[in-house]
Amino acid sequence: MKKLYLILALVSLSTLSYSQLRMAILGGPHAASVKETNSIPSWETDIKPGFSKRTGLNLGIMVDVPFSSNNRWHFQPGLMYMEKGRKFYMRNDTLNSILTDTVSLSYNLGVNYIDIPLNFTYKLPMSKKASFFLSGGPYIGFFYNGKQKNETRIYSSNTFKDEEVRLEAGNGQGKIKTFDAGVNARAGFEIGNVLLSGFMSEGLTNFYTASYDGTFRHQVRGVSLGIWLNKATQPAKKAVPVLVIPVDTDNDGVENKIDKCPDIPGTPKYGGCPIPDTDGDGMNDEADVCPTIAGDVNFNGCPIPDSDGDGVNDAEDKCTTEPGTRENNGCPLRDTITKVIEEKITFAARNIFFKSESDQLTASSIAPLDEVVKVLTDHPTLKLQIDGHSDSTGKAEKNLKLSKQRAESVKKYLTNHGVDASRLSATGYGSSKPLQSNQTLEGRRSNRRVELKLAQ
Numbered sequence: 001m002k003k004l005y006l007i008l009a010l011v012s013l014s015t016l017s018y019s020q021l022r023m024a025i026l027g028g029p030h031a032a033s034v035k036e037t038n039s040i041p042s043w044e045t046d047i048k049p050g051f052s053k054r055t056g057l058n059l060g061i062m063v064d065v066p067f068s069s070n071n072r073w074h075f076q077p078g079l080m081y082m083e084k085g086r087k088f089y090m091r092n093d094t095l096n097s098i099l100t101d102t103v104s105l106s107y108n109l110g111v112n113y114i115d116i117p118l119n120f121t122y123k124l125p126m127s128k129k130a131s132f133f134l135s136g137g138p139y140i141g142f143f144y145n146g147k148q149k150n151e152t153r154i155y156s157s158n159t160f161k162d163e164e165v166r167l168e169a170g171n172g173q174g175k176i177k178t179f180d181a182g183v184n185a186r187a188g189f190e191i192g193n194v195l196l197s198g199f200m201s202e203g204l205t206n207f208y209t210a211s212y213d214g215t216f217r218h219q220v221r222g223v224s225l226g227i228w229l230n231k232a233t234q235p236a237k238k239a240v241p242v243l244v245i246p247v248d249t250d251n252d253g254v255e256n257k258i259d260k261c262p263d264i265p266g267t268p269k270y271g272g273c274p275i276p277d278t279d280g281d282g283m284n285d286e287a288d289v290c291p292t293i294a295g296d297v298n299f300n301g302c303p304i305p306d307s308d309g310d311g312v313n314d315a316e317d318k319c320t321t322e323p324g325t326r327e328n329n330g331c332p333l334r335d336t337i338t339k340v341i342e343e344k345i346t347f348a349a350r351n352i353f354f355k356s357e358s359d360q361l362t363a364s365s366i367a368p369l370d371e372v373v374k375v376l377t378d379h380p381t382l383k384l385q386i387d388g389h390s391d392s393t394g395k396a397e398k399n400l401k402l403s404k405q406r407a408e409s410v411k412k413y414l415t416n417h418g419v420d421a422s423r424l425s426a427t428g429y430g431s432s433k434p435l436q437s438n439q440t441l442e443g444r445r446s447n448r449r450v451e452l453k454l455a456q
Contacts, residue, residue: 023229024195025246027059028253029267030222032084034109035203038214050090054108056083057253058199058222064121074121076135081144082201084218085109091298103153104298111146111167111176111207111218115139117184130191139201141180141218143169173209180207180218188224195226225253225268341375342454345384348372349452352410359405361413369410372452373417383423385453386410391444392431404428410450 031053040047060080067075089106097103121135146167153160169178182204188197203218210216230241246255252265252272259272266273275284281294281301288301295302296315304313310323310330317330324331348368354361361369376382388407390399407426415421436443 022064022231024062024064024226025060025229026062026195026197026224026226027057028222028224030056030058030083030199030220032056032082032086033219034084034086035217035219036214038210038212040212040214047090050088052087052089054083054085054087054110056085056110056220056222058082058220058224059253060115062226064228072123072125074123074135076117076119076121078115078117078119080115080117082113082115082141082220083110084113084220085111085146097155101155103155103158105150105152107148107150109146109148112144113141113180114144115141115201117201119184119186121186123190126189130189132187132189133197134185134187136183136185139182139184141182141203143176143178143180143207146176171209173211175209177205177207177209179205181205182218186224193228195224195228197226198223223268341379341382344371344375345452345454349450352450354406354409357402359402359409361409369413370417373414373419376414376419376423383455384414384419384425385455386424386426387451387453388426388428389433389435389447389449389451390431391434391447392438393444396430400428400430400432402428403430406450410452 033053058080060078062076062078065075067073087108089104091104092100092102117137117139119135119137121133123131123133125131148165148167150163151160168175171177180203182202184199184201186197186199188195199222201218201220206215207218208216229243248255249262250265252267254266254268254272256262261273264274267275270276275286277284278291279288279294283297283301285291290302293303296304304315306313307320308317308323312324312326312330314320319331322332348371351368352365376384386407388403390403407428411424411426414424431438431447434447436446438444438447
């Protein structure tokens, strides 16, 4: 309703124009962005790429005052409603999603102004009724209203959290400053009573106070369609001009008489119809990188990639660089480490013993270790994790040290018998991972052990 009241006010002002002046009503779509500078670490590489332009509407009036004898130089002040702001979207990778509990974050900053451009214009005649014009000058902006919509996708519950914040005017943190100023330029064609032009504006003042040091300046690029409502020459007989207000039912900036979709908001580029979505994937063709192939919004409208070509897309594939099977979440089946081999290694680990309070292997441990050497020799792709454990008797530091030394003794035996050290890793855990209670003799005996774990 505020936009409707503004339109009616602008149209009513046109009836007050002097006969030696001309007044036009104009409007159209544009793309708005914010030029931000700050000292945030990794801003240029990690945060800035997530920002994008926000589409908006410009609507208002312009007065034409000629001030040269050849009618080429004009002063053209105006009063324009301008929708400014920007968009932001960032998606975390799987690791950061888990750590931050956030899959994606997006927001839409909408800041609306009443701008007063003060342009000087030069017109170059092309025919009796057509001319090319170029104009530019400063502008003053007054904050009208604004809001910020936030959407967060939560990792743990896979739900969306929406929030809308209405922005207030002021100089405090999180507020929009009442006044804005900058420069603007406009170029286009004047054909009879019709104006077709493109324009740009650059803010020169910091319009927002953030919670961190930074400057924020508006940038707008757009087009406008305008209509002169009266003629500059004094009519022979004074009469009240009859105004024809363009009808735009869907408020998309395209008049009903040329709007191919008069009841559905669209864009002038598509005759007043919405931007098409050829592949029906929910992304319009202008934003869709793959407009003829249905895809995912998180991949710019393209199908989710399958890096290893195993038929499991990367979003579901736990082994994205190694072909596997869908049943195994995209990872290869463990066709090398068979149950028999695992049982051999487990049996060998249960029969590895050391002399009391020492990392020296007993004679009975040689045969089981030789069996481990044979398994690793026969299967050169296998790797082995050696974990040393102790009971809780004595000091924890001594137990941890001894468990590490015993794991290293096993590793040393294997490397001395031809197993590459790069395939082996040894770790001591002391008494931190008991299998049974340390309160009994049998429990302490079970807790003093070496565990062997295979991997590819």
